[in-house]
Amino acid sequence: xxxxxxxxxxxxxxxxxxxxxxxxxxxxxxxxxxxxxxxxxxxxxxxxxxxxxxxxxxxxxxxxxxxxxxxxxxxxxxxxxxxxxxxxxxxxxxxxxxxxxxxxxxxxxxxxxxxxxxxxxxxxxxxxxxxxxxxxxxxxxxxxxxxxxxxxxxxxxxxxxxxxxxxxxxxxxxxxxxxxxxxxxxxxxxxxxxxxxxxxxxxxxxxxxxxxxxxxxxxxxxxxxxxxxxxxxxxxxxxxxxxxxxxxxxxxxxxxxxxxxxxxxxxxxxxxxxxxxxxxxxxxxxxxxxxxxxxxxxxxxxxxxxxxxxxxxxxxxxxxxxxxxxxxxxxxxxxxxxxxxxxxxxxxxxxxxxxxxx
Amino acid sequence: xxxxxxxxxxxxxxxxxxxxxxxxxxxxxxxxxxxxxxxxxxxxxxxxxxxxxxxxxxxxxxxxxxxxxxxxxxxxxxxxxxxxxxxxxxxxxxxxxxxxxxxxxxxxxxxxxxxxxxxxxxxxxxxxxxxxxxxxxxxxxxxxxxxxxxxxxxxxxxxxxxxxxxxxxxxxxxxxxxxxxxxxxxxxxxxxxxxxxxxxxxxxxxxxxxxxxxxxxxxxxxxxxxxxxxxxxxxxxxxxxxxxxxxxxxxxxxxxxxxxxxxxxxxxxxxxxxxxxxxxxxxxxxxxxxxxxxxxxxxxxxxxxxxxxxxxxxxxxxxxxxxxxxxxxxxxxxxxxxxxxxxxxxxxxxxxxxxxxxxxxxxxxxxxxxxxxxxxxxxxxxxxxxxxxxxxxxxxxxxxxxxxxxxxxxxxxxxxxxxxxxxxxxxxxxxx
Numbered sequence: 001x002x003x004x005x006x007x008x009x010x011x012x013x014x015x016x017x018x019x020x021x022x023x024x025x026x027x028x029x030x031x032x033x034x035x036x037x038x039x040x041x042x043x044x045x046x047x048x049x050x051x052x053x054x055x056x057x058x059x060x061x062x063x064x065x066x067x068x069x070x071x072x073x074x075x076x077x078x079x080x081x082x083x084x085x086x087x088x089x090x091x092x093x094x095x096x097x098x099x100x101x102x103x104x105x106x107x108x109x110x111x112x113x114x115x116x117x118x119x120x121x122x123x124x125x126x127x128x129x130x131x132x133x134x135x136x137x138x139x140x141x142x143x144x145x146x147x148x149x150x151x152x153x154x155x156x157x158x159x160x161x162x163x164x165x166x167x168x169x170x171x172x173x174x175x176x177x178x179x180x181x182x183x184x185x186x187x188x189x190x191x192x193x194x195x196x197x198x199x200x201x202x203x204x205x206x207x208x209x210x211x212x213x214x215x216x217x218x219x220x221x222x223x224x225x226x227x228x229x230x231x232x233x234x235x236x237x238x239x240x241x242x243x244x245x246x247x248x249x250x251x252x253x254x255x256x257x258x259x260x261x262x263x264x265x266x267x268x269x270x271x272x273x274x275x276x277x278x279x280x281x282x283x284x285x286x287x288x289x290x291x292x293x294x295x296x297x298x299x300x301x302x303x304x305x306x307x308x309x310x311x312x313x314x315x316x317x318x319x320x321x322x323x324x325x326x327x328x329x330x331x332x333x334x335x336x337x338x339x340x341x342x343x344x345x346x347x348x349x350x351x352x353x354x355x356x357x358x
Numbered sequence: 359x360x361x362x363x364x365x366x367x368x369x370x371x372x373x374x375x376x377x378x379x380x381x382x383x384x385x386x387x388x389x390x391x392x393x394x395x396x397x398x399x400x401x402x403x404x405x406x407x408x409x410x411x412x413x414x415x416x417x418x419x420x421x422x423x424x425x426x427x428x429x430x431x432x433x434x435x436x437x438x439x440x441x442x443x444x445x446x447x448x449x450x451x452x453x454x455x456x457x458x459x460x461x462x463x464x465x466x467x468x469x470x471x472x473x474x475x476x477x478x479x480x481x482x483x484x485x486x487x488x489x490x491x492x493x494x495x496x497x498x499x500x501x502x503x504x505x506x507x508x509x510x511x512x513x514x515x516x517x518x519x520x521x522x523x524x525x526x527x528x529x530x531x532x533x534x535x536x537x538x539x540x541x542x543x544x545x546x547x548x549x550x551x552x553x554x555x556x557x558x559x560x561x562x563x564x565x566x567x568x569x570x571x572x573x574x575x576x577x578x579x580x581x582x583x584x585x586x587x588x589x590x591x592x593x594x595x596x597x598x599x600x601x602x603x604x605x606x607x608x609x610x611x612x613x614x615x616x617x618x619x620x621x622x623x624x625x626x627x628x629x630x631x632x633x634x635x636x637x638x639x640x641x642x643x644x645x646x647x648x649x650x651x652x653x654x655x656x657x658x659x660x661x662x663x664x665x666x667x668x669x670x671x672x673x674x675x676x677x678x679x680x681x682x683x684x685x686x687x688x689x690x691x692x693x694x695x696x697x698x699x700x701x702x703x704x705x706x707x708x709x710x711x712x713x714x715x716x717x718x719x720x721x722x723x724x725x726x727x728x729x730x731x732x733x734x735x736x737x738x739x740x741x742x743x744x745x746x747x748x749x750x751x752x753x754x755x756x757x758x759x760x761x762x763x764x765x766x767x768x769x770x771x772x773x774x775x776x777x778x779x780x781x782x783x784x785x786x787x788x789x790x
Contacts, residue, residue: 064623067695090593090629091553091621119552122595158472160535162551330761335473335535336524337757 035217040210043185043218044073044150047192048111050222052081055109058196060086062096062113062150070115071152071211097123097149101131101201104144109196117153117205118165131201132176145199150192152208153181154246154296155342160335166297166328168244171203172274172306178202179274180227181244185216190225191271198227207246214249230277232284236266238356239290242281242307244270247294247343254348263356273303281307282314289320290355294343299327321358324351438720439655445713445722446731448654451490452482452710453735455506458515459685461739462505462522466689470747471522474551475536478506480652480684483709484616485510487657488584491665497545497567497583499560502537503616503683504549507586512544519742525749532752533760553587554596557613560585561600564611568671582668583611590621592635598642601676605643610668612661613639615678616651622687623695639676651679652707655716682707 038046052058060077066088068075078086089096093114100110114120120127127149135143155164171179178200182188188206195202233248234255243251248269255265266284270276285291291311293304308323326343334341440448459477466475478485481503489498489510500507508518513529521528522536529541530549538549547563550556560583567581591597592615604611615635619626627633639646645667649660657679664675682704686693717723 063621067623070622088624088629090624091590092594094595158474160473160537160551162537163474329757331757332761334533334757336532336752337754340754340757 034220036220037215038185038218039212040182040185040188040206040214041071041073041212043189043216044192044206045075045077046218046220047189047196048074048077049080051109051111051193051196052077052085054222057107058085058109058111059103060111060113061089061100063091063115064088065113069113071208073150073206073211074113093119093121093123094126097126097147098130100147100149101126101134101144104146104201105134105142107146109146110144110148111196112147112149114149114151116163116208117151117167118162120149120151120167123149124170127171127177127201127203128174132174134176134201136176143199144201147201148192148196148204149202150204150206152211153205154207154209155333155338156208157338159333159338161333164333164338166205166295168205168273168295169297169301169303172303174274176201177274178227178272179205180272181205181207182271183207183233183245183248183269184210184214186218187225187269187271189218190223191227193222194224194227197224202227205245209246210249225271228272228275228277230271230280231269232266232280233269234265234267236264236288238264238266238288239292239352240266240268240281240284240288241348241352242268242270242291242293242304243295244273245296247296250343250345251294251348253345254352257345257349258352261353263352265352270307276307278310278314281311285311285315286318289318290324290358291319292324292326292348292351292355294326294348296328296342298330299325300330302327321355324355326351438722439659440722442722445717446727448486448490448658449710449713449717449723449728450731450735451486451510452654452713453732454509454515454738455482455485456710457732457735457739458505458509458518458742461519461743463685463689465519465522465743470743471524471536473535473537474502474688474690475522476503476688477685478503478683480704480708481616481618481681482506483654483657483713484586484614484651484679484681487654488586488612488614488661488665491658491661492582492584494543495545495581497547497560497563497581499547499556499563499583499585500539500549501553501556501587501591502549502551503588504537504539508539508541508544508546508549511541511546513539513541513546515738515742516745517541519739519746520749523746523749524751525746526752526756527745527749531756533756553591554594557585557587557591557596557600560611561604561609564604564609564668564674565607567610568607571671580669580671581610582665583609584614584665585611586614586616588621589615589617589619589626589635590624590629591615592638593630598638601638601642601644601674604674608671608673610671611674612664612668613674613676615676616681617678618681618683619700620683620687620696622691634678636676636678644674644676646676646678648678648680651681652704652709652712654709654713684708 048060052060060074064070065074065086066078074086096112100112103110114123131144131147153166168179168181171177178198180191180195180202182191192204195204241251241255248267251267255267258265266288268281268284293307295302295304304325304327308325311323326348328343329341331341455478459479462471462475462477465471485506489507494512498507498511505518509515517527517529518539521530521532521534521539524532524535526532529539534540534549537551540546540548547559548556564583567579567583570576570579601613617626617635621629636646636648647660650656660677664677667673667675684705714728718725
């Protein structure tokens, strides 16, 4: 089985998949047999088909999911599994998630779709106060582990304030739920199936920029990827870069440019943000001595801060330079200024050089 | 449908809502019954789709616009609903809305504007019918489908077009774009991308007006707030919370539901347990009225009464306007889900065509007058596009402005320069 380059049509995604040194997955998607080249929304669609096939108490619901959803992720589900299992809800996020918690508490697998992550805030109360604490406060009599909330997040080029946000940091502050973000179609399918089958409530953010742009060979069979395991997707020795989701492709480009200047970058995809794989990142930092974190969300209070603090705690004496964070600016996500707001390849490259030459 | 006499009928009904009185359904005044002639259309849409679900369908016959106009014509000429000036004003406003939205579509496909743009074609009667009755100090709160609300409220077409292009001369300096039109001068409180988020804002604005009048004793402050939102929003918690607050505190607000039957791809009839939205008003203690939103004159009559109620301090009203959007949800929506027969039915009820016919048949205006208005509006819209094209793009320093009240606390660094002008800014961290 060969390694494949993932070729994105516009961004020039150059993610090179190398063998994962730390993975303990039983079935890690290297799958023999059929693998087709598909994009992110198709991979997610496949995962949902499989999830509903393998569990007849799984439901998919949300706004406009019946005709396929605004991003086509739920195409064909209603036709195949019927309107009793795949149905539209009215426009009430709080109701959608709360209703999902109820379904999950009664032993079903509820896969709720929030149309854009920007709309998740009315449901924030239900997620934080109910979903995260259900098992805890009922003394394990009830749990809503069957709940998976899927939401497209992140910049899309023209989204403006309310179609581009990255709210992962808010959820990473809540013990009791898991937060997972895939970087590519093959990852998305495996991770989503793991999330759906995980006995804990999970918030699954899908990078909307990659829905059509990211194309990859994805095995057609049922496979799961392990949660809470980060993946080193590029080996290096001078600096460790940590990221997730769509931002990884930007970081990969910066790594390639840095390579031309003789800087060898190690790139890690966190995959699961909560609970995150500290060991993998720590091991990498022990090797390189430098770390840079990048995400689209505003820098202050973003998840990069948690990673930074943990790494400093664990690797203080090994660090050769301060932990760098290249993130979105501390403003609401802008409309016209989006290219200026985003953590672009150049900003990351500058930071890599500054950190290496510290 | 003798609307003139119906208008008289409603105004004599005492609309005094006593908040301490018992269950609202005991009060006959509160909900004008659906059979009342005043309500304009009692027509409901008959669906031709054969869905196997147990749909709560509205049944009834479908009446084309020409019948409506004929009915109006049967009244004697001295009880016309509008004067010539008013008629031309309404016509001009609706044509402006339509021409502007069509130009937006053109500009979008040419790449001059970007982002998510939601057009208002077909719903002009609601905007014109309501907003043209307002004063400058009255407030309007809208949704993401807000271009025409902004234009009706008086925001210049140039400012709106520039905002869509993202230029500094836009009404929000290019920060907001299509879904966030604000104007302090015209009291347009936005433009909300998120459904339902504007309704509590409108409720607060209405409270201010009542407070000014009753507590601060500014006796002539009778400002009214209009909140526009769609059918999908009527299933959202914020809507119900605000109906309750507004009725409880008798706020001078009118909740205007633009029921165009579709929330992107979800039919209102399949998403709502009781699709007759106007019935939700009396449940909270305010009148609920259903009106034909494709007929600007009917909307205007209902609006007069509802706004009048609010001005007199009698409290809120819920008005459901049955209307339709001719285009897809947004310019990115291929609009494949709606039944062509349904679209054709409403296209035949185009509000602009209806008003034109009314004006001509009642000799309020001639074809030449109306054509002159068409031409004038075309020029206004073209001028707006040129202006927007030539306007400057905002400078990068604008990105950090207005996050907080004090730009120095964020936008300007210790060396006195804007932080983004600092060459090290490309490293990508902006410190608060």
